[in-house]
Every structure is written in structure tokens, then in C-alpha cells.
Amino acid sequence: MCVGLSARVVRVSEGSALVDASGARREVSAQLVADLEPGDYVMVHAGAAIAKITEDDTKQADDLMEEFLA
Amino acid sequence: MxxxxxxxxxxxxxxxxxxxxxxxxxxxxxxxxxxxxxxxxxxxxxxxxxxxxxxxxxxxxxxxxxxxxxxxxxxxxxxxxxxxxxxxxxxxxxxxxxxxxxxxxxxxxxxxxxxxxxxxxxxxxxxxxxxxxxxxxxxxxxxxxxxxxxxMDNVQTSGSFARPGDSVLVTGDIGRHGCCILLERDEYGIEAEVSSDCAPLWNSVKAVLGKVPEVHVIRDATRGGVGTVLYEIAQESDTGVLLEREFIPVDPAVRGVTDMLGLDPMYLACEGTLVMVVAQEKTQEVLRILQTQKYTHNCAVIGHITESEKGRVVMRTAIGTQTYLPQPGNELLPRIC
Amino acid sequence: MTDSGKENKKSAVEKAVEILSTYDGPKIRIMEVCGTHTHEIFRQGIRSLLPENISLISGPGCPVCVTPVSFIDEAVMLALDKGCTILTFGDLVRVPGSEKSLQTARGEGAIVKVVYSPADAQVYALEHPDEETVFLSVGFETTTPSSCIALEQAIAHGLKNFSLLCANKTMPAAYRAMMDTTDVYLYPGHVCAIQGLSECRQMLELGMSGVVAGFTAPELLTALAVAVRKTEEGRPFLVNCYPRVVTEEGSPEARALVHRYMQPCDSRWRGIGVLKNSGLTLRPEYADYDARKKYNLPGIEGKEAKLCRCGQVLQGAITPKDCPLFGKVCTPEHPVGACMVSSEGACSAFYLYRK
CATH class of the missing domain: 3.30.1330.10 (PurM-like, N-terminal domain)
Known part of the structure; x- marks a missing residue:
């Protein structure tokens, strides 16, 4: 229901953030995520950063394996 | 003046x-x-x-x-x-x-x-x-x-000449023209360094056909992009096409833009990129020639023609599964879902 | 940091695939609530890895699919009769209304602009003071905050030519309504990114199992594998398989923003009917920005196409192939029901990836 795009925060200013997804850049709202900083990775949906991304999907899969699927 | x-x-x-x-x-x-x-x-x-x-x-x-x-x-x-x-x-x-x-x-x-x-x-x-x-x-x-x-003498190409076992090539990374135009229209506030691939390709084609006249299909992937052309070839030749998703060259910025808008570069227009279908044993030679030409050094083999799945384009994914490439159709609209 | 498709994850993915493909226990029904999951599962060919006793049910989590016909009728009326400029996500343009889609209306002179975000719609209104603009505010918890951001900006700019036609929906009522049709929910990762895990925990208290899932191939495979493993243990469970994005508390900022401008209302879901407190509408103090009130829209019934069985598809009661219209009268080029329009609708996915 909600396509998300992971992107890197380049710049933050007054409630908005410039994000970069492999060279595609766009201003998005930074209102929904507290304390965004340049260098953070965020999930972007419909023009707003909706969450910080704290690790990559590979690491996450490995962790899940270890905990639940070993 | x-x-x-x-x-x-x-x-x-x-x-x-x-x-x-x-x-x-x-x-x-x-x-x-x-x-x-x-x-x-x-x-x-x-x-x-x-x-x-x-x-x-x-x-x-x-x-x-x-x-x-x-x-x-x-x-x-x-x-x-x-x-x-x-x-x-x-x-x-x-x-x-x-x-x-x-x-x-x-x-x-x-x-x-x-x-x-x-x-x-x-x-x-x-x-x-x-x-x-x-x-x-x-x-x-x-x-x-x-x-x-x-x-050229001894040359005969047609969308109906693809044969099972043939290799499917693209002469460059895909979807750049469509993506460039999308950005130039500036409707979605996205910025990226993407230039149209618009280029005259006769010299590249001539170089290939001069050495390998028996290329089966050459088609330019303009409106509808590579995905549309592959469906045309599959249907006209009454064969299937099996693609390797990871082999398809896409410029990272094009990937970023299309991901942002929920579009697939397979359906974005190219204006300087061709699809070629070549007998398997000639594939490396054709690649080597294309690599030396001005507009085609990003060429790549992206899959091959199959006997099965006639009229369809199948995609092998990074996790080894196979899935159909959706048939091209409607106006490309960015989506949130 | 990148998503999917890179080296080194083979082991985890392979293990997940092994668990799924060799499962030979009792039948497990897993509902991918979210349409983006449906879409990605097809795109990644994941169904082909599953044995027959794991069945995936495509759920109601596509805002386009569950938006009732009457909503499109209202938008068409605003465009053609009231002369409004319609600003919308691309997804809605081709959805059939009782008589017309927005695309057809555009052919008859309606101005319909596709935007990337609600905030862009607000900017359009600002830059076109001579046009009366209406943004079609659809979507679930993930998307609704963006509509509120746009509204907040419109208010800050004192815009008088901008309003919202709301059909925003919330998931908990649907979670409750559908729980008998499935054993495990594959919870929508990006809804949970906003809402946190509390709503899933409430479902767990009702005995409903679920896993929160992301959208890349490794994420989908591991979430499905965890669902199977935990089901085998025999107790209701909730596992957050998308912790890199979904936290326990979600985004309190987003929820506060939505709460400021919107309030719950009963809402009609196409095919499912009216679910109590499953929608959001603008608070009365923002009536000036509510297109229904501003333009005095009449109550519209909306005629769904006869024979269209999107409703049962959305509830997982039938698969698209069981619908008499599927692939014959109803195709992505000429959709009859919304599930065929939306690229993440179950019918569209089944059609595009059909054998």
C-alpha cells in the first residue's frame, strides 16, 4: 500500500530534507522523523521521510536467521 | 545572419x-x-x-x-x-x-x-x-x-527471426531518454544528472553487420522501451525471452528516479539504444565490436531466446526465481502504491 | 547502505527459501495485507518457491482498490461540474467510477494533474491562484501524514483555493474484519513505521499472529520463513521482521500531526462495506479545506460494476481467476474493478504475471 524508497539525507533545513537515492535528489518533508541529520538513511514515501533506516536488509536478514531460523 | x-x-x-x-x-x-x-x-x-x-x-x-x-x-x-x-x-x-x-x-x-x-x-x-x-x-x-x-548485402533482420538459443543484447544502458524527459518536464521536483541517450547508431550497426551479417533481430527501443520491444520480438518470432534481471544495465541515477516514482526503466524510451538478437556463438564477437563503438560501450547480454513461454518475457530474479515481465500497456504514471 | 540484490546475503536468503520450500506441515494461510507486498512478491517470483500448503492471500491494503466508486464519482463531479483542478497520485487516474474515470473526464476537458506528493499539490495551488484545486487525499497511515503536511502548509499560506477530498483509511478495523480469513498477517511495514507495533500487539491479544515485513526479496523471504517457523510452534506470535525501519513506537510526530487535523469516521471499503472508525476525515474546524463541504457535494451512492468481484478478492475469499470478468472483460487496459487498475491490486498482479 505504500511504496517506500530508501535514500540518504544530504541536507536538513526547517522541516525539510534533501535526500539522494543513487543520484536522484528531491526535497522531502522531515517533519515525521525526529532529529534527522545529513548522512542518515531514511525511508521516503509520498514526499515525506517516514522513518530512519538503521541497517541494511542483509544484516537484518542475518539477525533474523540467527534468532528465529537457525 | x-x-x-x-x-x-x-x-x-x-x-x-x-x-x-x-x-x-x-x-x-x-x-x-x-x-x-x-x-x-x-x-x-x-x-x-x-x-x-x-x-x-x-x-x-x-x-x-x-x-x-x-x-x-x-x-x-x-x-x-x-x-x-x-x-x-x-x-x-x-x-x-x-x-x-x-x-x-x-x-x-x-x-x-x-x-x-x-x-x-x-x-x-x-x-x-x-x-x-x-x-x-x-x-x-x-x-x-x-x-x-x-x-547491406547478406543482411536480413526482422522481429520474426529470433530463434531459441539466441542471445539478447542491449547496446547500452536503458531508459535514459524517457527518464531525461521526465526530469526536464520538472513535474515531480526530482533532480538527477541524466542525459538522453539520443544518438545515431548507424556506425555501430555497420561495424557489427560488417563482421557479423547474420544478426537476427535489431530493433530500437524507443516508445515503450526495451520491455515493449522484447514482447514484440517474442510475439513476432513465436518464442519466449528469458532475461536475467541483474544483467540489465541501468544508470544508477535512472534507477534512483524510477524507484522514486515507482516506475520501471524497462518501459522508458531509449533513443540511442538497440535490442539485438544474435546467434549464441556470435555473441562475444558482437559484444566486442559494440564495445569499441562510440555510443554502445555499455552494451550487455541480458538474456536469451527460449523455445518455451512463447510470446512471453520471463525475468530471472536475483534470488533465482522466475517471474513474468508484466506486459507493457498503459500511460506511465508515478505511483505511491 | 543499499537494499537487496547484493552479495553475502545468500546464506540467510537460502535458509529462508529452504524453510519455505520444504515445509510439509498443515496448511498455513498468510495474508499479505499490503498491496506493495503483493506486487513485490509477484515481481520477485516468490510464489513459485512456496509449496501448496503455504497459501498467500492478497489482502485489502491497496488504497486504490478499497476506495469506493463514489469517491471517483465525487472527484469527477468536482472536475467537470465544479471546474476544479484535480491533483492526485498517479494511481487513481484510471480507476473507473460509476460512469467515468478521471482519465475519461480529462478527455472531456477536466484538468487532472498527477503529483508526487501532497505538498506538491499545495505548491501547485499556491502557484495557480486562479484555479480552485482539490487534492485527492487517499491512503493509509503511511500516506495520511503527508496530506496533513500539505494542509498545514496551505493554512500557513492562507490558501483559499486548496482543499482535500478525503478517503483516508486506517488499518485496525480491517485487521479485525479479516482475521477469520487467514492464519498469519504479513503486516504492512510502512504502516507500522508510522504506527509502531501497538496495533499489531492488540491483534496478538486477540490471538492473531503476524510478522511485520519489509519489501526487498530478503525481507519478504525471511518474514515468510519466520511466519512458518513460528506457526509450527503453535502459539500466537508477533515478530518484527523489519526492525531496520519499524520501531516499537513508530512516528509519534506523524500521529500527532494527523490527530491535529483529522478525526476518525466510519468509512466504506470497496467490497468489504462500511467499517466503523476505519477512516479519517478533517476536523470540523478545517471545514474550509474539506472539498465535500466547500463545494456542497451531494451524497453519492456509486454504482459498482455488476459481476465485478473485487470485494471477494479483497477479502481473500476468491482469487482473481475465479471472477467471471477476469482477463476477459477486465484487463489492465480496460479495468472494470479497482483491483485491476492499481499496479498492486491482486487482479492486476495476477493478470500481469499470469501463466
Whole structure:
């Protein structure tokens, strides 16, 4: 229901953030995520950063394996 | 000649003195060659053997974009269509429909890049036509080009010639023109360094066919992109196509833009990228030749033709599963879901 | 940091694939609530890895699919009768209304602009003071905050030519309504990114199992594998398989923003009916920005196409192939029901990837 795009925060200013997804850049709202900083990775949906991304999907899969699927 | 501030008026299309002036100042200045005369039709030596002939109309908004303009596009489109049939582009005609009030300076730029592109492709512009339409009746300028080419000996390409086992190649990374135009229209506030791939590909094709005349299919992946062309080939040849998703070259910035908008670069137009279907044993040779050519060094084998799944395009994913490439269809709209 | 498709994850993915493909226990029904999951599962070919006793049910989590016909009728009326400029996500343009889609209306002179975000719609209104603009505010918890951001900006600019036609929906009522049709929910990762895990925990208290899932191939595979493993243990469970994005508390900022401008209302879901407190509407103090009130829209019934069985498809009661219209009268080029329009609708996915 909600396509998300992971992107890197380049710049933050007054409630908005410039994000970069492999060279595609766009201003998005930074209102929904507290304390965004340049260098953070965020999930972007419909023009707003909706969450910080704290690790990559590979690491996450490995962790899940270890905990639940070993 | 100073064209600054001058605009095209209805009088320029009326056939009188001002039409002659427009032709002299803009078209003749650039398209000059022995065949381009004031007579009603160009008189040309007939080439030997088989000829290929094609026509295409060009409307693009914006008219000037990163990597080209409507003029360059109008030459590349027709040159590439001829090239796909293994035909050396010889002669081209062009018909302009120009909106009243269109700046001469822009027209001059467009015509000048047509000249340069035609020169690069080795094709001569031998006849032209100009009509002026009232303000609002057309969007700036529309160009139609028609081309004639001589088909190389021993060459026969067709969308129906793909055979099971053949390799499927693209001559460059895909979807760049479509992505570039999307960005230039600036409707979605996205910025990225993406240039159109718009380029005349005859020299690349000639180099390939000179060594490997038995290429089965060549098709340019314009409107509808590579995905659409592959479905056409699968259906016309009554075969399947199996692609390896990870082998398909996509410029990272194009990937970023399409991911942002929920689009698939497989359906975005290319204007300087061809799909080729080649016998498996000739694949490496064709790749090596393409790699040495100006516009095709990003070429890649992206899959092969199959006996099964007739009429369909199947994609092998990074996790080893197979899935269908959705059939192309509707207007590309960005999506949130 | 990148998503999917790179080296080194083979082991985890392979293990997940092994668990899924060799499962030979009792039948497990897993509902991918979210349409983006449906879409990605097809795109990644994941269904082909599953044995027959793991069945995936495509759920109601596509805002386009569950938006009732009457909503499109209202938008068409605003465009054609009231002369409004319609600003919308691309997804809605081709959805059929009772008589017309927005695309058809555009052919009849309606101005319909596709935007990337609600905030862009607000900017359009600002830049076109002569046009009365209406943004079609659809979507679930993930998307609704963006509509509120746009509204907040419109208010800050004192815009008088901007309003919202709301059909925003919330998931908990649907979670409850559908729980008998499935054993495990594959919870929508990006809804949970906003809402946190509390709503899933409430479902767990009702005995409903679920895993929160991301959208890349490794994420989908591991979430499905965890669902299977935990089901085998025999107790209701909730596992957050998308912790890199979904936290326990979600985004309190987003929820506060939505709460400021919107309030719950009963809402009609196409095919499912009216679910109590499953929608959001603008608070009365923002009535000036509510297109229904501003333009005095009449109550519209909306005629769904006869024979269209999107409703049952959305509830997982039938698969698209069981619908008499599927692939014959109803195709992505000529959609009859919304599930065929939306690229993440179950019918569209089944059609595009059909054998």
C-alpha cells in the first residue's frame, strides 16, 4: 500500500530534507522523523521521510536467521 | 545572419518571398548538398539492391533537453530505424510544422543539430517542407522525417527471426531518454544528472553487420522501451525471452528516479539504444565490436531466446526465481502504491 | 547502505527459501495485507518457491482498490461540474467510477494533474491562484501524514483555493474484519513505521499472529520463513521482521500531526462495506479545506460494476481467476474493478504475471 524508497539525507533545513537515492535528489518533508541529520538513511514515501533506516536488509536478514531460523 | 528576436510568422508559410527567406536563412544554410535543390522533388541516383524506407513524426516537450533536442531526435529516430534493418541511411526528407511566433534562433539551433547529426550518420537531407500553423495549433515545432537506406548485402533482420538459443543484447544502458524527459518536464521536483541517450547508431550497426551479417533481430527501443520491444520480438518470432534481471544495465541515477516514482526503466524510451538478437556463438564477437563503438560501450547480454513461454518475457530474479515481465500497456504514471 | 540484490546475503536468503520450500506441515494461510507486498512478491517470483500448503492471500491494503466508486464519482463531479483542478497520485487516474474515470473526464476537458506528493499539490495551488484545486487525499497511515503536511502548509499560506477530498483509511478495523480469513498477517511495514507495533500487539491479544515485513526479496523471504517457523510452534506470535525501519513506537510526530487535523469516521471499503472508525476525515474546524463541504457535494451512492468481484478478492475469499470478468472483460487496459487498475491490486498482479 505504500511504496517506500530508501535514500540518504544530504541536507536538513526547517522541516525539510534533501535526500539522494543513487543520484536522484528531491526535497522531502522531515517533519515525521525526529532529529534527522545529513548522512542518515531514511525511508521516503509520498514526499515525506517516514522513518530512519538503521541497517541494511542483509544484516537484518542475518539477525533474523540467527534468532528465529537457525 | 542575426536571427535574434525574429520569429516565424504565418507569412513564412505562405509560399511567397518570406517562405523563400526562411528556407534560405535557416534550412539551406544547413542542409546544403547537391541533391537539395529548389525543384519540386529531389532527383537521386538509385542505389543497387534492396532499399529500406521509413517515416516518423516527432513531438517532444521540452524541445531542448539534456543530450539533445527535437532536431537531433528527428534524425536519430529515422537513421536508427533504417539501421535496424541493416540499411545504410542515404537520403532523408524532413517536414516541419512550426507554430506562429516560434523564435528563429531556436529553429536555427534545431536545424543546425539536424545537420550535425545527419553528417555523423552519413545521411543527406535532400528535401524539406515547411508549414506554419496558427498560434496554439501546434506546440512549437513538429518534425516528420522520412528516410531511405540501402540494405547491406547478406543482411536480413526482422522481429520474426529470433530463434531459441539466441542471445539478447542491449547496446547500452536503458531508459535514459524517457527518464531525461521526465526530469526536464520538472513535474515531480526530482533532480538527477541524466542525459538522453539520443544518438545515431548507424556506425555501430555497420561495424557489427560488417563482421557479423547474420544478426537476427535489431530493433530500437524507443516508445515503450526495451520491455515493449522484447514482447514484440517474442510475439513476432513465436518464442519466449528469458532475461536475467541483474544483467540489465541501468544508470544508477535512472534507477534512483524510477524507484522514486515507482516506475520501471524497462518501459522508458531509449533513443540511442538497440535490442539485438544474435546467434549464441556470435555473441562475444558482437559484444566486442559494440564495445569499441562510440555510443554502445555499455552494451550487455541480458538474456536469451527460449523455445518455451512463447510470446512471453520471463525475468530471472536475483534470488533465482522466475517471474513474468508484466506486459507493457498503459500511460506511465508515478505511483505511491 | 543499499537494499537487496547484493552479495553475502545468500546464506540467510537460502535458509529462508529452504524453510519455505520444504515445509510439509498443515496448511498455513498468510495474508499479505499490503498491496506493495503483493506486487513485490509477484515481481520477485516468490510464489513459485512456496509449496501448496503455504497459501498467500492478497489482502485489502491497496488504497486504490478499497476506495469506493463514489469517491471517483465525487472527484469527477468536482472536475467537470465544479471546474476544479484535480491533483492526485498517479494511481487513481484510471480507476473507473460509476460512469467515468478521471482519465475519461480529462478527455472531456477536466484538468487532472498527477503529483508526487501532497505538498506538491499545495505548491501547485499556491502557484495557480486562479484555479480552485482539490487534492485527492487517499491512503493509509503511511500516506495520511503527508496530506496533513500539505494542509498545514496551505493554512500557513492562507490558501483559499486548496482543499482535500478525503478517503483516508486506517488499518485496525480491517485487521479485525479479516482475521477469520487467514492464519498469519504479513503486516504492512510502512504502516507500522508510522504506527509502531501497538496495533499489531492488540491483534496478538486477540490471538492473531503476524510478522511485520519489509519489501526487498530478503525481507519478504525471511518474514515468510519466520511466519512458518513460528506457526509450527503453535502459539500466537508477533515478530518484527523489519526492525531496520519499524520501531516499537513508530512516528509519534506523524500521529500527532494527523490527530491535529483529522478525526476518525466510519468509512466504506470497496467490497468489504462500511467499517466503523476505519477512516479519517478533517476536523470540523478545517471545514474550509474539506472539498465535500466547500463545494456542497451531494451524497453519492456509486454504482459498482455488476459481476465485478473485487470485494471477494479483497477479502481473500476468491482469487482473481475465479471472477467471471477476469482477463476477459477486465484487463489492465480496460479495468472494470479497482483491483485491476492499481499496479498492486491482486487482479492486476495476477493478470500481469499470469501463466
Amino acid at each position: 542575426d536571427l535574434r528576436g525574429k520569429t516565424v510568422t504565418i507569412a513564412h508559410g505562405a509560399g511567397g518571398k518570406q517562405t523563400a527567406e526562411l528556407i534560405a536563412q535557416v534550412f539551406k544554410a544547413h542542409f546544403s548538398n547537391p541533391y537539395f535543390t529548389a525543384d519540386d522533388a529531389a532527383v537521386l541516383p538509385a542505389p543497387e539492391g534492396r532499399i529500406a524506407m521509413t517515416t516518423d513524426g516527432f513531438i517532444v516537450s521540452p524541445r531542448f533537453f539534456r543530450g539533445g533536442n527535437i532536431g537531433k531526435l528527428s534524425i536519430c529516430g529515422t537513421v536508427n530505424d533504417l539501421s535496424c534493418m541493416g540499411a545504410e541511411p542515404l537520403y532523408l526528407t524532413c517536414a516541419f510544422v512550426i507554430e506562429e511566433g516560434f523564435p528563429f534562433e531556436q529553429l536555427e539551433k534545431i536545424v543546425s543539430s539536424m545537420e550535425m547529426t545527419a553528417k555523423e550518420a552519413g545521411v543527406r537531407i535532400v528535401a524539406g517542407d515547411t508549414k506554419v500553423a496558427g498560434k496554439g495549433q501546434v506546440d512549437g515545432v513538429f518534425i516528420t522525417t522520412t528516410g531511405v537506406g540501402r540494405i
